[in-house]
Amino acid sequence: MDALWxxxxxxxxxxxxxxxxxxxxxxxxxxxxxxxxxxxxxALVFWCVHAGTGARLFVAVVGSGVVNYLLKAVLFGAxxxxxxxxxSARAVESSFGVPSGHAQSSTVLxxxxxxxxGRRGWIAAAAVLVALVCLSRVYLGVHFISDVxxxxxxxxxILWAVLRWEGRVLAWWRGLPTAAWVGCALAVCxxxxxxxxxxxxxxxxxxxxxxxxxxxxxxxxxxASLTGLATVCGALLGGIVGFTVLHARGxxxxxxxxxxxxxxxxxxxxVIVLIRxxxxxxxxxxxxxxxxxxxxxxxxxIALWASLGAPExxxxxxxxxxxxxxxxxxxxxxxxxxxxx
Numbered sequence: 519m520d521a522l523w524x525x526x527x528x529x530x531x532x533x534x535x536x537x538x539x540x541x542x543x544x545x546x547x548x549x550x551x552x553x554x555x556x557x558x559x560x561a562l563v564f565w566c567v568h569a570g571t572g573a574r575l576f577v578a579v580v581g582s583g584v585v586n587y588l589l590k591a592v593l594f595g596a597x598x599x600x601x602x603x604x605x606s607a608r609a610v611e612s613s614f615g616v617p618s619g620h621a622q623s624s625t626v627l628x629x630x631x632x633x634x635x636g637r638r639g640w641i642a643a644a645a646v647l648v649a650l651v652c653l654s655r656v657y658l659g660v661h662f663i664s665d666v667x668x669x670x671x672x673x674x675x676i677l678w679a680v681l682r683w684e685g686r687v688l689a690w691w692r693g694l695p696t697a698a699w700v701g702c703a704l705a706v707c708x709x710x711x712x713x714x715x716x717x718x719x720x721x722x723x724x725x726x727x728x729x730x731x732x733x734x735x736x737x738x739x740x741x742a743s744l745t746g747l748a749t750v751c752g753a754l755l756g757g758i759v760g761f762t763v764l765h766a767r768g769x770x771x772x773x774x775x776x777x778x779x780x781x782x783x784x785x786x787x788x789v790i791v792l793i794r795x796x797x798x799x800x801x802x803x804x805x806x807x808x809x810x811x812x813x814x815x816x817x818x819x820i821a822l823w824a825s826l827g828a829p830e831x832x833x834x835x836x837x838x839x840x841x842x843x844x845x846x847x848x849x850x851x852x853x854x855x856x857x858x859x
Contacts, residue, residue, distance in 0.1 A: 520730055523601050526662040530598045533656050534606055540657060541608055548609065548654040550647065551620030556627060558787070561824055565786050565832070566779040569772040569841075573761045573825070574688075575630055578680045580757060580821075582626045583619070583750035584710055585672060590614040591714035591743040594722065599659040600735045607734055609658040612742035618661045618669030624651045625673030626680070633681060691762070699762060707755035711748050711814070715807075718744065738806075745810045752814035753821040760825025770829040771841040778837045785837075786828040793820050 549555050556579060564572025595616025599607040625648050632644035652670065655661040661669075691699060718725070718740055727735040736742065764770065772779070793816065801812045832838035 519595065520601075520728070522664060523596055523598075523662055526664060527598060527602045527605065529663055530605055530656055530659060533653070534608070534659060536657070544654040544657045545609070547650045548620060548658060551624040551627075551651045556623060557790070559627070561786055561790070562783060564772065564824070565782045565828060566772055569770055569829070571634060572772065573757075574680075574684055575627070576757050576821075576825070577754070577761075578630055578676070578684075579623055579627050580750055580754045582622055582673060582676045584707075584747070584754055585676065586617060586619045586622050586669070587613070587743060587747035587750055588710045588714055589617055589672070590619075591740070591747050592717050594725065594740070595665065596731055596735075597660050597665075598656075598662055598733075600727070600733045600739075601731050603733045605659045605733060607659050609660050610736075611660050612736045612739060613746050614739050614743045615661055615665050616668055617672050618652070618655055618665045620655050621648070621652045621661075621666045621669030622673035622676075624648045625670055626677050629673070629677045630680065633677075692765075700759075703755055703758045703762075707751045707758070711744070711751050711810070714744055714747055741806050741810075744807075745813055748810035748814040749817045752816070752818035755814075756818035756821030756823075757825045760822045760827070764826050764829055767830075768840045770833055770838050772838065774838060782828070782832050782837050785831070786824065789823055789828070790820055793823070 560572065560576050560579065563575055590613050593614065593616045595614050597611060597615040598605040600615075628644035628647050632640040635641075648670070652666040655666055656663060691702075694702070722740070725740050772782075797812075797816045801809075801816070804812050829838065833840065
């Protein structure tokens with residue numbers, strides 16, 4: 519890989535040579551694939567637009583995040599500004615670089631929304647948006663072109679699988695007894711963390727940056743990658759549990775007056791912010807495996823609130839209602855549940 523990165527350093531420097539005047543535009547564009555933006559958008563869709571589409575989008579995007587961080591944790595890929603001191607670090611990342619998480623998550627997120635819209639114009643716009651996000655990652659010095667291409671390919675594969683199989687998988691999930699779906703959820707969300715930790719412990723114990731990585735390498739990217747994996751695995755577990763329980767309780771309708779939708783969003787996000795503040799105050803000093811376990815639990819709680827606690831609060835406060843019976847479609851008509859067709 520070092521030979522490939524050496525060859526790719528020149529194109530990164532060429533893109534960065536376009537000038538500092540592009541820093542702000544590309545910093546704004548790259549936020550469209552960031553964790554904070556994605557969390558807010560997923561919450562907006564699920565709470566305020568269409569609950570069924572929002573739930574499916576959540577599982578697709580967060581599940582993609584699990585795949586991405588698992589690959590990062592086992593591939594140990596450098597970032598351009600780690601590899602070469604000549605590359606400017608216009609953004610800073612602590613986890614490994616292969617594949618690009620922004621490229622992958624943007625492909626799944628915007629691709630899913632565009633395809634489900636059924637409008638060719640939206641699909642074209644999504645493609646342009648994803649391309650700009652990918653370019654921003656190269657310009658900021660945090661990804662090689664190969665990282666971005668890998669993220670695109672993995673994202674497209676996940677998007678294709680979701681669009682092709684989501685209906686069948688959800689129908690199968692709906693028929694599982696409680697013990698079975700709980701076991702499946704735990705396996706899907708815990709085993710990747712254990713596998714990555716085992717790989718790092720056995721295959722690359724006491725990892726240190728290679729001597730030819732002469733840039734600004736962070737202190738412990740292996741631990742940061744494991745923590746990132748634990749974060750998305752915890753979020754996926756909380757979301758799966760929340761959506762499944764909410765469906766069993768009758769689901770909820772994300773429609774209603776604009777004021778009610780706005781109130782739901784403000785209330786829901788306020789609780790998420792509170793949890794994050796408490797996390798920072800109480801657990802901010804943790805490192806290594808303790809940090810990973812804590813982040814798994816915190817993001818499981820956040821996702822459980824978003825997928826179950828918030829909707830139930832909306833229902834009980836009169837900000838939302840249960841959907842009409844016999845919903846029709848996941849992307850139109852009645853506001854469908856996460857496990858309904």
